[in-house]
Amino acid sequence: MRLRESFWITALALTACGPGAGQRPILTKSEAVYDFSHAAYWTPPELLAGPLQGEFSCEGPCAKTTPAVKPPPGLKDLRTTSAQKGDADVSTLVWRGTIPSGISSIALPMVTGPETSRTRIVAKCGAVTRTLMPKDAWGYRRLTFKQPGASCELEIRAIDDGPGWGQWIAIGTPEMLR
Amino acid sequence: MYPLALTALNAGSVMFALFALSTAAAHYLKLSDWKALAAGMVGLGVAGYAYFWVMFFDTGIAPWVQMIFLGACIILALFAVLRRSASDMALIVPCLGVFAGAVGLMGWSVLLAGPDDSVANIFWFAGSRWTSPLPGDNEIPFHFGLQLREAQITSPMYVDWLSSDRPPLQTGMYLLLNLGRESREAYQGSSTALQMLSMGGIWVLARAMGTSRLWSILSMTALWFTPLVFVNGLFVWPKLLAAAFVAIAAAIHFATPRKERRSVMDGLIAGGAAALAMLSHGATAFALVGFAVAALVTLRLFSWRYIAAAVAAVVVLYAPWQAYQNLYDPPGNRLMKWHVAGAEAIDDRSMTEALVDSYSKLTPATWAKGRMDNIDRIMNPQLWAVQDFAAGRLNATKFRDQMFYSVPLGIGLFALALWGLPGFAISGATRALSIATIGALLGWAVLLLGAGQAVTHQGSYFPQIAVIAMSARLFSGNAILSKIGFVLFGAHVLLIGFIHALA
Numbered sequence: 001m002r003l004r005e006s007f008w009i010t011a012l013a014l015t016a017c018g019p020g021a022g023q024r025p026i027l028t029k030s031e032a033v034y035d036f037s038h039a040a041y042w043t044p045p046e047l048l049a050g051p052l053q054g055e056f057s058c059e060g061p062c063a064k065t066t067p068a069v070k071p072p073p074g075l076k077d078l079r080t081t082s083a084q085k086g087d088a089d090v091s092t093l094v095w096r097g098t099i100p101s102g103i104s105s106i107a108l109p110m111v112t113g114p115e116t117s118r119t120r121i122v123a124k125c126g127a128v129t130r131t132l133m134p135k136d137a138w139g140y141r142r143l144t145f146k147q148p149g150a151s152c153e154l155e156i157r158a159i160d161d162g163p164g165w166g167q168w169i170a171i172g173t174p175e176m177l178r
Numbered sequence: 179m180y181p182l183a184l185t186a187l188n189a190g191s192v193m194f195a196l197f198a199l200s201t202a203a204a205h206y207l208k209l210s211d212w213k214a215l216a217a218g219m220v221g222l223g224v225a226g227y228a229y230f231w232v233m234f235f236d237t238g239i240a241p242w243v244q245m246i247f248l249g250a251c252i253i254l255a256l257f258a259v260l261r262r263s264a265s266d267m268a269l270i271v272p273c274l275g276v277f278a279g280a281v282g283l284m285g286w287s288v289l290l291a292g293p294d295d296s297v298a299n300i301f302w303f304a305g306s307r308w309t310s311p312l313p314g315d316n317e318i319p320f321h322f323g324l325q326l327r328e329a330q331i332t333s334p335m336y337v338d339w340l341s342s343d344r345p346p347l348q349t350g351m352y353l354l355l356n357l358g359r360e361s362r363e364a365y366q367g368s369s370t371a372l373q374m375l376s377m378g379g380i381w382v383l384a385r386a387m388g389t390s391r392l393w394s395i396l397s398m399t400a401l402w403f404t405p406l407v408f409v410n411g412l413f414v415w416p417k418l419l420a421a422a423f424v425a426i427a428a429a430i431h432f433a434t435p436r437k438e439r440r441s442v443m444d445g446l447i448a449g450g451a452a453a454l455a456m457l458s459h460g461a462t463a464f465a466l467v468g469f470a471v472a473a474l475v476t477l478r479l480f481s482w483r484y485i486a487a488a489v490a491a492v493v494v495l496y497a498p499w500q501a502y503q504n505l506y507d508p509p510g511n512r513l514m515k516w517h518v519a520g521a522e523a524i525d526d527r528s529m530t531e532a533l534v535d536s537y538s539k540l541t542p543a544t545w546a547k548g549r550m551d552n553i554d555r556i557m558n559p560q561l562w563a564v565q566d567f568a569a570g571r572l573n574a575t576k577f578r579d580q581m582f583y584s585v586p587l588g589i590g591l592f593a594l595a596l597w598g599l600p601g602f603a604i605s606g607a608t609r610a611l612s613i614a615t616i617g618a619l620l621g622w623a624v625l626l627l628g629a630g631q632a633v634t635h636q637g638s639y640f641p642q643i644a645v646i647a648m649s650a651r652l653f654s655g656n657a658i659l660s661k662i663g664f665v666l667f668g669a670h671v672l673l674i675g676f677i678h679a680l681a
Contacts, residue, residue, distance in 0.1 A: 026341075026507055027332040034332045036317070039324050041332070105330070127238045130328065144329040146238075 032142045038133050041142040043107045045072060048140065048175040052106060054097015054154070056173075061089040066111065066170045072138050075109050080170035081160035087113060087168055093158040095171065099125060101151045107140035108132075108156065109172035118162030119169040126152040134158075134169060142177070181297050182284050184358050185367035189280035191248075191355045192371040196222055196378065197273040198251035201258035201266040207443065211268040212385035216426045218269075219378055220447050223347060223423060223454040224495070230350030231498065233326040240327075244354055271391070272381040275398045279374035282402070283411045284367065292681040300366045304412045308405070308678065309579045315415040319348040320365040326353070327360070333507055338524060342503040342510030347457040348372060348416035369414035376418040376643060377401065379425030383647040386433035387607050390654040396667055397650035403674045405581035406588040406634065406642055420458035421639035424465050424618075426451035428644065431469065431478060432610040440480040445487025452488070453495035455638075460513045465638035468621030472614040517636065520627035536627055548629030555632045556619060559593060560584045574680035581677075583633040588642060591670040595645040605655075608648045615644040 027034075032041040061083035071078060079093045099106060112119045112134040121132040125145035132141060146152055158171045200218025203209050209217055225247055232243050258266045287307050288297060297303045301320075305312040318336045325331045325341070326349065335341040351372055358364035377398045384394040401407060410418045430440070430448035455462040473479060503510030511529045515521040519532035527535065540548075563580035564587075566572035572580075586593035595602075599619075602612035622637045634642075653663025 027330055029332070029334075032330070032332065034321070034325070034335070036321065036336075039321070041328070041330055142330065 038135050043140045043142040047178050048107060049178045050176050051173040052097045054095055057094045058091055060091020062091055062093055069111055075172045078170055078172040082168035087165050088163045090160055090163050093171055095156040097154055099152050099154050102148055103176050104146055104148045105144045105177045107142050107175045107177055109140050110134050111138045111170050112136050113166040113168040115166030118167050119160050121158045123156045125154045181300055181363045181366055182288050184363045185284040185370055186281050187357050188368035189277045189371035191357045193273045193277035195251045198254035200269045202254045204265045212382045215269055215272050215378055216382045216447050219375055220450040226351030226354045227347055227457060229354040230346045233353055237327060237329050272378050275377040276374045279377045279402050280371035284370055287412055300362050307412055308409045309582045312413055316413050318344050322349045323353050340507050340510060342507040343512045345457045347454060348419055370411055373411045373414055373418035375422040379422030380643050380647050383425045383429045383433055384650045386429035387651040389651045393650040393654035397647050400646050400667055400670060403671045404589045408678050409582050416458045417639050420455045420462045421643055423451040423455035424462055424638055424640040425643050428614055432614040436478055440484040442483050442487040445484040446491050449488030449491030453492045456496060457499060462638050464622040464625055465618035465640040468617030469614050472617035476610050476613055518625055549623055551630035552623035552626055552632040555630045556585050559586045585634050588634050590674045591666055592646050592649055595649045602648045608651055615641050
């Protein structure tokens with residue numbers, strides 16, 4: 001077999017049998033609801049299976065409570081960019097931790113103020129980066145970064161660039177999913 | 179202006195990749211201009227389809243694959259520019275046609291929009307700019323792309339549609355060729371450019387029949403100035419994309435003389451184009467069934483090598499999608515059951531059960547009447563709408579609604595060519611294609627079960643492209659016909675332009 005032919009056959013085989021082939025389950029409505037306006041998946045809280053290991057840091061002012069919007073029951077550890085100056089505060093919330101090897105999907109609790117235009121969340125795990133569009137009510141955003149089999153370092157950055165009214169963002173500790 | 183800028187960016191990407199692949203085909207495979215463009219379009223479609231599978235299997239490597247593809251296109255295009263050969267340069271025109279078609283359509287739609295036509299919601303704009311609001315089918319490939327990128331596909335994926343109900347080609351091509359940040363506007367721009375590959379399709383068809391370069395360009399322009407393209411170029415359910423690939427299959431098989439030999443490469447291009455058309459939109463099947471019958475009638479079976487290559491291309495490209503439909507997100511037969519078995523409501527019946535149920539309720543007489551109603555629906559000029567519009571009883575939007583549904587009104591003055599379709603069989607240059615087009619129309623009228631439901635968007639869009647291409651071939655034949663053609667072309671452009679300049 002010539003080298004060129006071997007290359008194509010190998011490439012085809014890798015595509016068909018490569019990482020993740022045949023392992024991706026399809027999501028049913030009971031696992032996540034796809035929200036067309038936000039192009040996002042929201043997971044019901046009853047599927048949560050415990051927080052991921054990791055910790056928060058803040059690049060700028062931040063607080064641990066969101067008085068304006070009541071967090072969902074069971075969400076204990078959260079950060080918000082609405083601190084001493086309220087909506088006028090501008091900062092970035094960072095959560096760093098690990099997705100263990102047996103887990104492929106997680107849920108990130110998130111909310112923004114009523115003015116969402118200058119807030120965004122960037123989540124990075126290994127080579128995969130996702131930019132998320134938050135919404136102005138608490139929800140558990142479902143994310144899949146990898147197939148089960150290897151752990152990965154997860155970094156979530158919730159960015160609030162807006163000093164104006166209603167411009168704030170909050171995230172909680174990401175949760176594993178059943 | 180934001181959607182317009184993103185359309186220009188992504189139409190540039192489509193044009194650039196098409197130029198790179200077509201010139202490579204012309205140079206390395208020694209293909210003629212139209213066949214090189216056909217090969218380039220098929221190559222682009224195969225690349226987009228392959229990218230869909232890359233995204234499905236591993237989103238992590240997808241950006242690298244995209245970078246390698248675009249890098250290869252840059253190198254191929256650079257080689258073409260350095261070669262400066264006439265065969266390469268001839269391909270600039272159709273590639274530019276795709277770009278100009280997309281930017282022109284988005285520019286026309288946005289810049290001439292009335293105060294009620296806001297681009298804030300680009301999907302709504304696309305579905306209501308030229309007609310009364312259309313349903314959300316144009317969004318489906320976008321959400322499929324998002325879900326692929328997220329590595330989370332839901333079932334159902336979009337309202338009550340499964341991811342397997344709509345073919346994946348537009349999703350894959352958009353994800354591969356989008357140069358902007360992923361957004362609704364970027365998808366709209368990219369997908370409008372992909373629909374404009376129909377400009378390439380008609381150019382291929384026209385050139386394959388030996389149409390002059392001038393009339394081949396005019397055929398692209400005439401197609402652009404049709405209500406069919408105004409609506410379906412903006413409302414991007416990928417039907418024009420499908421029609422572009424059907425035109426390529428028809429060009430290879432029907433547009434050149436029967437005595438001309440068909441090679442294995444021809445078979446791969448024709449079969450690949452047919453498969454890609456099916457991977458764009460399932461309504462293509464109506465045309466392909468018609469082609470099969472027309473091939474038998476015209477004795478165009480050619481060599482077994484050619485047929486084997488075409489069949490192999492279809493199987494290799496279509497089988498993975500069949501596997502997705504049947505194994506990953508079953509059953510994926512909703513559209514087929516709807517169109518062929520008349521089963522619009524979702525149920526658990528198999529395709530065969532639905533067919534048996536539907537046909538068992540029909541008598542031969544009601545079945546035959548239904549076919550006649552479909553033929554009437556396809557060919558009926560809807561003159562009442564023209565009269566009402568001329569008399570001011572129908573406003574521009576309502577008139578454009580009728581142009582959207584009606585096959586003859588949807589191609590403007592080229593409706594004359596549709597009604598005169600059998601006449602194209604007189605000339606040897608257009609005979610086989612006219613028979614194939616009649617086959618495509620009859621296939622549609624016969625297979626679409628609903629009586630009198632053969633409105634434009636239930637069909638393959640190929641016949642409309644074919645009659646314009648055959649008209650261009652006719653007009654390029656001699657000086658007198660050419661003059662008649664210029665008058666018809668000018669009147670067509672002015673009329674359709676005027677109707678689409680109205681608020």
